Amino acid sequence: EVQLVESGGGLVQPGGSLRLSCAASGFTVSSNYMSWVRQAPGKGLECVSVLYSGDDTFYADSVKGRFTISRDNSKNTMYLQMNGLSAEDSAVYYCVRVGVTYYFHYWGQGTLVTVSS
Amino acid sequence: QSALTQPASASGSPGQSITISCTGSNSNIRLYNYVSWYQHHPGEAPKLILYDVSDRPSGVSYRFSGSKSGNTASLTISGLQAEDEADYYCSSYTSNNNTLVFGGGTRLTVL
Numbered sequence: 001e002v003q004l005v006e007s008g009g010g011l012v013q014p015g016g017s018l019r020l021s022c023a024a025s026g027f028t029v030s031s032n033y034m035s036w037v038r039q040a041p042g043k044g045l046e047c048v049s050v051l052y053s054g055d056d057t058f059y060a061d062s063v064k065g066r067f068t069i070s071r072d073n074s075k076n077t078m079y080l081q082m083n084g085l086s087a088e089d090s091a092v093y094y095c096v097r098v099g100v101t102y103y104f105h106y107w108g109q110g111t112l113v114t115v116s117s
Numbered sequence: 118q119s120a121l122t123q124p125a126s127a128s129g130s131p132g133q134s135i136t137i138s139c140t141g142s143n144s145n146i147r148l149y150n151y152v153s154w155y156q157h158h159p160g161e162a163p164k165l166i167l168y169d170v171s172d173r174p175s176g177v178s179y180r181f182s183g184s185k186s187g188n189t190a191s192l193t194i195s196g197l198q199a200e201d202e203a204d205y206y207c208s209s210y211t212s213n214n215n216t217l218v219f220g221g222g223t224r225l226t227v228l
Contacts, residue, residue, distance in 0.1 A: 103153035103168035
């Protein structure tokens with residue numbers, strides 16, 4: 001059974017950093033496309049970053065230069081390092097396994113990030 | 118401004134059918150059959166209900182169907198039920214940055 005469990009969210013001050021983790025089970029992270037999708041309060045879904053199986057990456061313009069997506073194959077875990085956080089980054093962040101024809105297949109339950117002083 | 122345009126809201130009565138549109142461009146929906154749809158109940162994780170325009174994942178009701186014409190994709194829900202009340206999002210692969218984009222979402226109300 002595919003499972004994705006996010007952790008690392010919380011309250012952080014503007015300008016601060018957080019690292020989100022996504023522990024996967026039931027499949028191999030390194031063999032799949034993986035993504036972080038967020039939903040800010042009252043807003044829609046936004047694809048923040050994608051990690052393709054060949055280590056190619058994508059970042060939304062809103063986070064480019066501040067966020068870094070990565071994985072640890074030995075731990076079967078994906079990460080999102082978030083630096084220079086602002087209130088606009090406050091959202092529920094979902095870890096998602098992406099299907100081979102580019103669909104968001106399996107979703108974690110999400111982790112809440114709140115940026116506030 | 119989302120790359121894909123959806124109506125903000127839609128509504129229907131139990132038993133009726135409803136169609137939600139998702140309008141893109143030559144760089145996404147028209148170019149690829151990589152259109153997917155998601156159902157999102159507040160407080161829960163979004164759920165994949167259609168992929169590759171019209172394919173249903175295992176366990177998704179046959180009442181959900183999809184189609185595409187030109188740069189517009191559509192989600193049709195037949196035999197509306199109270200549990201269908203949710204937010205619905207479309208997504209497509211795009212040649213802009215070779216990645217995935219979402220529509221702005223449609224809030225479906227079952228009257």
